[in-house]
Amino acid sequence: MAVHGDMLAGGPIDLVVRGAAVFTAVAGAPTLASGGIAVSDGRIVAVGTDAELAGLAARAGRVIDADGAILMPGLINAHCHAACTQHRGLVENLSLEPWLQAVWEVEQHYVTPETTYLGALIGLSELLLSGVTTVMDMFWLCEPTAEAAVDLGIRISTGSWFFDGPGMCGIRPEEWIGRAEAFFERYDGHELVIPGTFPHASYTVGPDNLKAAFALAERHDGRFSTHAAETRAEQRIITERYGASVIRHMERTGLLSERTVLAHCVHLDDGEIDLLAKSGTTVAHNPVSNLKLGSGVARIPDLVAAGVTVALGTDSCISGNDIDMWLSMRLAALLPKGVHEDPTLIRPAEVVAMATRNGAAALGLGDRLGTLEAGKIADFILVSSRAAHAVPIYDLATHLVYAAGKGDVTDVFVAGRQVVKDRRITTIDLAPRLDAMRELGAKIATRTPL
Ligand SMILES: [Zn+2]
Secondary structure, eight states: OEEOTTGGGTOOEEEEEEEEEEOOOOTTOOOEEEEEEEEETTEEEEEEEHHHHHHHHHTEEEEEEOTTOEEEEOEEEEEEOGGGGGGTTTSOSOOHHHHHHHHHHHHHHHOOHHHHHHHHHHHHHHHHHTTEEEEEEOOSOHHHHHHHHHHHTOEEEEEEEEOSSOOGGGOOGGGHHHHHHHHHHHTTTOSSEEEEEEEOBTTTSOHHHHHHHHHHHHHTTOEEEEEESOSHHHHHHHHHHHSSOHHHHHHHTTOOSTTEEEEEOOSOOHHHHHHHHHHTOEEEEOHHHHHHTTOOOOOHHHHHHHTOOEEEOOOOSSSSSSOOHHHHHHHHHHHHHHHHTOTTSSOHHHHHHHTTHHHHHHTTOTTTSSSOOTTSBOOEEEEOOOSGGGSSOSOHHHHHHHTOOGGGEEEEEETTEEEEETTEESSSOHHHHHHHHHHHHHHHHTTOOO
């Protein structure tokens, strides 16, 4: 059994989960047929078989018998816009550039601090219920989104958007830096909020503001994330404007680094993949959004072969239309096989790693999140195996990627706190928020002013 510190010597044990099929997401580690974890003060203190955990269970404050469910790390969504729920299904059948114009046209009338909080609360609830315990999220207003995350008890990496044109909510381009500074100060050292800077993209933010956003992230040791190389049109625009392709332009601007997470990276040449690999930049792969907007299919096997860390995301539910990491996992596994006519590409365990420990690495938290290991933060989920599509299970990773889904997630814990119990959120009353969103949706549908 893997244990941490002197917990076996008699320290308090808050919780033991036992009787689970344990998938630790540790590279190369075997799965446990019937085992679990022990949790103390929000940390995992032991991972082992039921027999190994028996002594800890005997003195634990709470014992959960998992009844054969799969115990695994919480999923980490490396690219999302949770507050977009209010516009789910509103703008359809367009490619990225006209789609963005249509989305912004509506957002300028309906994005307020109040609607952002409501949208984020619902979007983040959707994520929690599907087993996501950490999300990297960007939106016009990061403050209400962070407040919704704290109220729900989900871990979030977010921070100020940057945008050179007129922003939603009347935010002027010169205001972003001050907003970003204030966000870093407000959430410095926060348990659930990991601050960063989140400029929209290099086609909407000029080099000076991109550099300013990156410098802020560096100064506060935060993350830096932006959209990049999502479409062929973006590559053409940036090449015409700056005389270099998107990733080369970012490299010249000084934005590629180990703190950088680039969403999409669909259209890359070999030289750009080398630049990402050499700089330690992470790619957040969003296969659902890339397919729905007709953007293309990212070169994930080439990125992996080059040594680039690939994490997984959902993007927003306007380009989704749900925010389902299980669908992202399945498509991440299936697309390379179909596109390259090669079923050996991208193994299930690699895909689960993208959705767990690679996501933790993207956030700079690989030593604290992303796997079930003694000493790590106790972010974990239970995935039911009492279902017609879940018997038998010969290989846990194969089952998780190709057969399991968001409806199988029954219980979710963030830092040892149970935030979903028996498929229901424990931290807020979701029902009245859903009613409020239906009312908001009715106004948006008829373009009734708020
Ligand atoms: Zn996005």
